[in-house]
Amino acid sequence: MDTFEILSQLCSAAGVSGAEGSAAEAAAKLLEEYGEVTLDNALGSVICKVGSWADGKPVMLLDAHIDEIGMIVTYITxxxxxxxxxxGGLDTRLLLAQQVTVYGKEKLTGIVxxxxxxxxxxSSVAPDLDSVFIDIGFTSRENAAKYVSLGDRVLIENKAERLAGSRVTSKAIDDRSGCAAILKTLELLNGQQTAYNIAVCFSTQEEVGERGAKTTAYDISADYAIVVDVSFARTHYESEEECGIMGKGAMIGIAPSLSREMSDSFISLAEEKGIPYQLEVMSGKTGTNADAIGVSGSGTKAVTISIPEKHMHTPVEIVDINDIDNTALLIAEYLKRV
Known part of the structure; x- marks a missing residue:
């Protein structure tokens, strides 16, 4: 399937942290052709054991989170x-006058x-969430409560659209682009032998504490893990030291909390195969599921492979389709040869 079409299907589903059911269902359908798909009973992560597993092979976990940032209803006036x-880390600067969808007893349109x-x-200061209200058209708590309950999720909706060249914008590209890269990896590997027994986790609740990855990593008990997420792409005046360049390939992570062995192997492989890549050096934790997976059980060697993204944690995130495809190519080559 075309990478944009995969990404579009994934991004169109609602999946605010803790309420990822629709997004998990969309991801599960795309995974079905590669192996047995199950849902974590407690947290709802999508898990797939790819193909048939062979005795003696180490287990590799491919992880990307399926949840997205959003809002939760806390009170009705x-x-x-x-x-x-x-x-999750909501940017309050973008809220005022936005049209939103309230996922209540039925979908409702609201206005911030x-x-x-x-x-x-x-008007020079961004509002804090305590001063933000959503207008759904009702004039009393009694009427609003017929359709909305405390705890219902709210999203600024935005579907995937192509920009100039190979770039795409949508909500939830963090981290549905990581899910798309893993799906493209499985497509590249379909029918081929690999050095690992492969498990895939599209994990829930990453944006609120990497919760889904913790339980899945414990259950799978993998030897190695590749965590595919997004990272910062330079837009205008950000520091080049802190950002990747969109269109220049996957960002291979190097950090105290990651396996330097795996990072170096990815670098060597990318250079050998001529696959574009960048480095992302972090001084401590990565802020991704790799932090949780690495210390799960008796420990898992983990590495991050990140897709450069502009406008993170907004409903207009941007990635380059070529970066997704090159991420998939790099991971597929790693799984075949290392």
Missing amino acids: EDGFLKISGC TSTPPHLEKD
Whole structure:
């Protein structure tokens, strides 16, 4: 399947942290042709044991998180407005006057309220979540509560669209692009022998503490793990030391919390095969599921392979399709040869 089509299918599904059911269902359908797919009973992560496993082979876990940042309803005011809090690292600067979807007893459209600039005393400061309300059209708590319950999730919706060249924008590209890269890896490997027994986890609740990856890593008890996520791509004036360059290939992670052996093997392989790559050096934890997987059980050797992304944690994230495809190619070559 075309990479954009895979990404579009994944991104179109709703999957705010802790309520990933629709996104997990979409991912499970795409995984079915590669092996037996199950859902984690406790946290809902999508797990697939790829093909038939052979005795004596080490187990490799391929992980990407399926959840996305969003909001959760915390209160309904007397006049029918919804108060919210963030699920994950929500950028409050983008909230005012946004159209949102409230996933209540039925899907409702809402508008994040804003004060007209003519009446605003200070528009230079981004609002905090305590001052943000969602207008769903009702004028009383009684009527609103017929359709919305506390704990319902809220999303700024945005479907995948092609930009110029090979770039794509959508909500939830963090980390549905990682899921797409793993699916493309399995497509490249289909019918070929690998050096590992391969398990895939599209994990839940990464944005609220890497929770889904913790339970799956313990259950799978993998020897090695490749965690595919996104990382910062340089847009305008950000530091080159802290950002990758979009279109220049996957970012191979190097960090105290990662396996230097695996990082070096990926670097050598990329150079040998002429696959474009970049380095991402981190001084401690990675902020990804690799942190949880690495210390699961008796420990797992883990590495991060990240896709450069602009506008992270907004509904208009951007990636380059070529970076997804090159990430998949690099991982497929690693699984065949190392």
